[in-house]
Amino acid sequence: MRLLITGGRVIDPASGLDDTLDVLVEEGxxxxxxxxxxxxFRVQGKKNKKPTNQEPPTSSVxxxxxATGKIVTPGLIDMHVHLREPGREDEETIASGTAAAxxxxxxxxxxxxxxxxxNDTASVTEYIREQAQKVGRVHVFPIGCISxxxxxxxxxEIGDLVAAGCVGLSDDGRPVMNAELMRRAMEYxxxxxxxxxxxxxxxxxxxxGVAHEGRVSTExxxxxxxxxxxxxxxxxxxxxxxxxxxxxxICHVSTDESIRLIREARARGVRVSGEATPxxxxxxxxxxxxxxxxAKMNPPLRSAGHMTALREALIDGTIEVIATDHAPHAxxxxxxxxxxxxxxxxxxxxxxxLILTEFFHSRLLTLPMIVERMxxxxxxxxxxxxxxxxxxxxxxxxxxxxxxxKWTVEEHELRSKSKNSPFIGWxxxxxxxxxxxxxxxxxxxx
Amino acid sequence: xxxxxxxxxxxRELEPEEIHQILDTADSMKEIGTREIKKVPALRGKTVINLxxxxxxxxxxSFEIAGKxxxxxxxxxxxxxxxxxxxxxxxxxxxxxxxxxPDVVIIRHPVPGAPKLLADRLQAAIINAGDGAHEHPTQALxxxxxxxxxLGRLEGLRVAIVGDISHSRVARSNIQAMRKxxxxxxxxxxxxxxxxxxxxxxxxxxxxxxxxxxxxxxIMMLRIQRERQGPTLLPSLREYSRLFGLNVERLKxxxxxxxxxxxxxxxxxxxxxxxxxxxxxxxILDQVTxxxxxxxxxxxxxxxxxxxxx
Amino acid sequence: xxxxAAMDTRKKAQIMDATAIQRALTRVAHEIVEKxxxxxxxxxxxxxxxGVDLARRLSQxxxxxxxxxxxxxxxxxxxxxxxxxxxxxxxxxxxxxxHFSVDKKKVILVDDVLYTGRTTRAALDGLMDxxxxxxxxxxxxxxxxxxxLPIRADYVGxxxxxxxxxxxxxxxxxxxxxxxxxxxxxxx
Numbered sequence: 001m002r003l004l005i006t007g008g009r010v011i012d013p014a015s016g017l018d019d020t021l022d023v024l025v026e027e028g029x030x031x032x033x034x035x036x037x038x039x040x041f042r043v044q045g046k047k048n049k050k051p052t053n054q055e056p057p058t059s060s061v062x063x064x065x066x067a068t069g070k071i072v073t074p075g076l077i078d079m080h081v082h083l084r085e086p087g088r089e090d091e092e093t094i095a096s097g098t099a100a101a102x103x104x105x106x107x108x109x110x111x112x113x114x115x116x117x118x119n120d121t122a123s124v125t126e127y128i129r130e131q132a133q134k135v136g137r138v139h140v141f142p143i144g145c146i147s148x149x150x151x152x153x154x155x156x157e158i159g160d161l162v163a164a165g166c167v168g169l170s171d172d173g174r175p176v177m178n179a180e181l182m183r184r185a186m187e188y189x190x191x192x193x194x195x196x197x198x199x200x201x202x203x204x205x206x207x208x209g210v211a212h213e214g215r216v217s218t219e220x221x222x223x224x225x226x227x228x229x230x231x232x233x234x235x236x237x238x239x240x241x242x243x244x245x246x247x248x249x250i251c252h253v254s255t256d257e258s259i260r261l262i263r264e265a266r267a268r269g270v271r272v273s274g275e276a277t278p279x280x281x282x283x284x285x286x287x288x289x290x291x292x293x294x295a296k297m298n299p300p301l302r303s304a305g306h307m308t309a310l311r312e313a314l315i316d317g318t319i320e321v322i323a324t325d326h327a328p329h330a331x332x333x334x335x336x337x338x339x340x341x342x343x344x345x346x347x348x349x350x351x352x353x354l355i356l357t358e359f360f361h362s363r364l365l366t367l368p369m370i371v372e373r374m375x376x377x378x379x380x381x382x383x384x385x386x387x388x389x390x391x392x393x394x395x396x397x398x399x400x401x402x403x404x405x406k407w408t409v410e411e412h413e414l415r416s417k418s419k420n421s422p423f424i425g426w427x428x429x430x431x432x433x434x435x436x437x438x439x440x441x442x443x444x445x446x
Numbered sequence: 447x448x449x450x451x452x453x454x455x456x457x458r459e460l461e462p463e464e465i466h467q468i469l470d471t472a473d474s475m476k477e478i479g480t481r482e483i484k485k486v487p488a489l490r491g492k493t494v495i496n497l498x499x500x501x502x503x504x505x506x507x508s509f510e511i512a513g514k515x516x517x518x519x520x521x522x523x524x525x526x527x528x529x530x531x532x533x534x535x536x537x538x539x540x541x542x543x544x545x546x547x548p549d550v551v552i553i554r555h556p557v558p559g560a561p562k563l564l565a566d567r568l569q570a571a572i573i574n575a576g577d578g579a580h581e582h583p584t585q586a587l588x589x590x591x592x593x594x595x596x597l598g599r600l601e602g603l604r605v606a607i608v609g610d611i612s613h614s615r616v617a618r619s620n621i622q623a624m625r626k627x628x629x630x631x632x633x634x635x636x637x638x639x640x641x642x643x644x645x646x647x648x649x650x651x652x653x654x655x656x657x658x659x660x661x662x663x664x665i666m667m668l669r670i671q672r673e674r675q676g677p678t679l680l681p682s683l684r685e686y687s688r689l690f691g692l693n694v695e696r697l698k699x700x701x702x703x704x705x706x707x708x709x710x711x712x713x714x715x716x717x718x719x720x721x722x723x724x725x726x727x728x729x730i731l732d733q734v735t736x737x738x739x740x741x742x743x744x745x746x747x748x749x750x751x752x753x754x755x756x
Numbered sequence: 757x758x759x760x761a762a763m764d765t766r767k768k769a770q771i772m773d774a775t776a777i778q779r780a781l782t783r784v785a786h787e788i789v790e791k792x793x794x795x796x797x798x799x800x801x802x803x804x805x806x807g808v809d810l811a812r813r814l815s816q817x818x819x820x821x822x823x824x825x826x827x828x829x830x831x832x833x834x835x836x837x838x839x840x841x842x843x844x845x846x847x848x849x850x851x852x853x854x855h856f857s858v859d860k861k862k863v864i865l866v867d868d869v870l871y872t873g874r875t876t877r878a879a880l881d882g883l884m885d886x887x888x889x890x891x892x893x894x895x896x897x898x899x900x901x902x903x904x905l906p907i908r909a910d911y912v913g914x915x916x917x918x919x920x921x922x923x924x925x926x927x928x929x930x931x932x933x934x935x936x937x938x939x940x941x942x943x944x
Contacts, residue, residue: 215646219458221558221580221618224642291559337536337557339578474832474849483885488835516835549841743849746835750846 001062001439002026008067008400012074013372014379014389023072024061025396028438033390063441067400070433073371074388075107075138075397077378078348079197079275080172080251080323083109083140086127087116092328092417094128095135097348100326100416102443104348105432107397108139108378108387109326112172113150120145120156122164129165137442138435139397141167141382143197146185150174155185162192167382170197172251173298177203179236186246195247195273195381200233200258201225201299210339212300216285222338225300231257238265238272249381250274252325254299256309263318273381275321276310278347278354279422283307287422293334293341294422297327315364320377322370324351328418346416349409350423356403356430367403375399396439403430405445449747453565453572456581457622465626469591471743472736478515479738489518492549492749496522497539498575499555504710504734505575505584509552512741518549518749540564549749553577571748579613585709586619588740590627592732593664596705601628606658608690609668609717610639611651616709617668621647634658635668635690638679655690659700666707667692667718683716693719705729771916774935777897777928780913781810784895785817787911792862795822797890799858802866803879804832804850809930810897811866829854831865836878858887864911868926870896873907898937900924 003025010021010033017033024032078101084092094111101109111128113119119128125142132140144161148154150171158169169189175198176182182198189196206229211217213224234250238261241248253259253274262274279297284304287295295301302310313319327344334341352374359365365373379388386395409426411419435443449464457465478486494513496506506522513520525539534542536555540563543551552573553561558580565572576582594600605624611617611633624631625648632650633640634657644651652658659665670686680686697704706718706728714720723730772780792798795818802811808830818826832850840846865879876894883892895911900918916939918924923940 213642215643218641218643218646219618221578221613221615223579291562332535335537337555337563338559339557471849474851477852478835481886486835486885487881488840492841746849747846749841750844 003063003439004061005065005067005072008070008072010072011368011371012390013368013376015391018368025439028396030390030392030394030396071367071401071403073399074375074390075399076105076374077108077388078106078324079110079321079378081109081111081326083111084328091330094131096417098137100348102137102435103415105352105399105435106138107437110141110143112143113145114173118145118150120148122160125161125164125166138437143168143170146171146176152176152178158188162194168195168197172199175199175201183240186240186244190246195249197249197251198237199251200230202229202232205229211288212285212302214285214303216288227255227257230255230299234258234261238270241272242270248272252277252299253319254280254302256306259309259313259318273320275323276314276319277325278351280310282354282358291338293338294345294420296341296343297345298343322355322373324348328416329420334420346418346421349414353428353431357428361429398436399432400434402433405431407431454583454744455561455565455574457583457586457619462626468587468743471747472591472739475742476739484515485517487517488746489516489749492518494518494520494550495543495548497551497553498524502554508737509741512738513745516742516745536560540568544568550745576615579615581619582615583619584740585616586623588733588737589620590623591740592729592736603663604630604661605664606662607633607666609635610670611635612639612641614668621649632658656699662704664705664707670713670717687716691717692722694721703727768938768940770936770938772914772937777935781813782817784911784913785814785821789821795824795826797862798826799861800826800864800866801829801831804830806868806926806928806931807866809928827856831879831882833875833878833882836882838874858889860890863889863892864895866895868897869924870899870909871902873903873905876907877905897926898924
């Protein structure tokens, strides 16, 4: 199977490409990236810029995709997804979650370990990978637990988890409160050069909280989650990372204070990175008014000041990654009193459109910067080989984006099994029109 | 003239004119309670359901009597949340009740926003009888009514609210109601029980009780809820009483004849001394009596036909 | 409807002026004394709002005739209406203020206009909730006919034949700054 993508603007920050080029794919790999000029195919790349006189590729390919006016990028990577399988297949499955990812332009996703059972042993990791092989539309990279049963007491068999395919460690959703355990997990993880991806939350500060502690929670009488509940833990984990030398990636950063700590640590050379979700970048706690349970997530939507700081950090590179924290929940679970509703929203199918609408079209981020944060950086942080780039020889995971395509987020079009999104009905500009995984087209806009 | 809404969920959503309309209607209703035969036929054939997810004697009884004086059929459903979470959800309970065609559902619930959940989905008029730390609009209305009845006006008065402001729905509703009717509100309490963003509520806060009550026309003491304040918020009730309790000695620092209010039930000797609670300037029992008039007024105003809105 | 007809729809016809109202009330006061053989045990209860003004005026005249202060109360019948909650918003409730017992009293209900009789029915129900009068009589300034209930007035200031499409409006100094009764032709 040979696939030729012609005439698109190819953006690949990893290989310094940003030009109108053609991409030739074969056997699930990038075969060539270059320019069709008459019958000549001019190969581009950092090393090889000499024109070659090959056969015009159009004559020998199985499919030609005309990407004129579109953006061709390395397949997007979402570092933070909850697939719910095993255990809550009513909310999401590996099949439905990866289908949603494909529609959203993601070719690889990392699944958090808080399934039922949790992913704290190689056998669960293997199950997920096998299932993903069988029914997954996109690549699935499991994240393993830091502690057994996410109980925060004893280390998992991290070596086994890595051998089985885990690319990172996290007790997402149940933060590790025991600082000694966190320290040892970091030390242990350095043996495998695997990053820790903590959900930073000091539970004693956030206990009972359901919304950002701020003006809105004050007015609505909701128990608040102070911004310091996150920042205190970010501080601890940065200090431990610095002490142990472990690689640290802070999940869903949401507060000004956390950003200050990360910025300062990075300046000092600490190996820390951070991610931001589209919802924390676009919504504030004002969305909670009316007790809208689809605005309930953890960390909570913060006030405008925190959101502005997060935007600045994303733009200046302090926050390297955009990740969705895609968290499917059954309708009935969200259709309840605010306090009782579970935290989280889905995000795979709206992330790219939201970021293009709110950041690219608002001239806050360029397209290469967006690709860097949604593909290049995740691959780099997770050390995903041959991913996050369109270099010759890389995996043929490609996203073709129409940055000007206008669309509306419609509930009935969502491929995720759960529909808990606050963005339903939003009119967006920009969407993935084709998603290619290992050389195969897994999503195409109808 | 009618309320511009199907439900009464918050004071925040009310226009000042609506507040005055409710108070005026209550003023007319109050006479019914003075009659030998305390019943008028206005709500004959109407069904009112008291749906209480928290223990409450005075509010539930007040709504029940108000409904009965207006000839409505009043049904009480008491439920604890713990038993509910095992069984039917609030929404399912609401839908079941709706199928019985009630005209009004009065709900008290520990979770902020629970009344709105019902209001958005049920045809019946929903009255919030207290939702968590959010609002308790009928309490604020009866408090305004009591102040207006005694002092003849609201505009320009100064009221001090003292106690656990942070967790108090009574404080939240009263602050809104008072601001909308031209009352200057200041609140006082221990630093751990003051809201972190008082400007959002539109009040001045202080930890100095005597400064707060110095030129107040009315002092409203809030109940210290022993069950809600964990050991991290208050060292002891003894110290709370010493710093923030209202007693005769402290009252000397306030204006002569300052009126004393309390939403009840009282913790005598904690936030308020018996001499003050039972003293000549205490409006505490007037508040209870006036609660009936306010609730009659609301039941009446919310059971009108609303051809344009429904 | 044509524009010229529309202009005529609320044309006013005055049927009583200030003098006529004064004379009618004086005559009604005399009839009350005559029928009740004096003013003993009499109380006047006006229906909100103009009935209350008329009751006060009658009380003044009774004092002139008999030298006795006949107490006046105000009854608001809103909560006794038979059309509550049917359609439209709830009508405004005003205060009932009757600072005396009606038990064993001769109660004269006073209203401005007697029409369908429904207001009087509501007033009777309201009155009975307040006690047990010995007798209840009805005094009205204008009886315009079209009764829908078996009710009649004991004292009538003026009988005015009307069409149902018309509206009778009583204006009193106390409420309206002027005394007079007009008919509005409401042909909608």
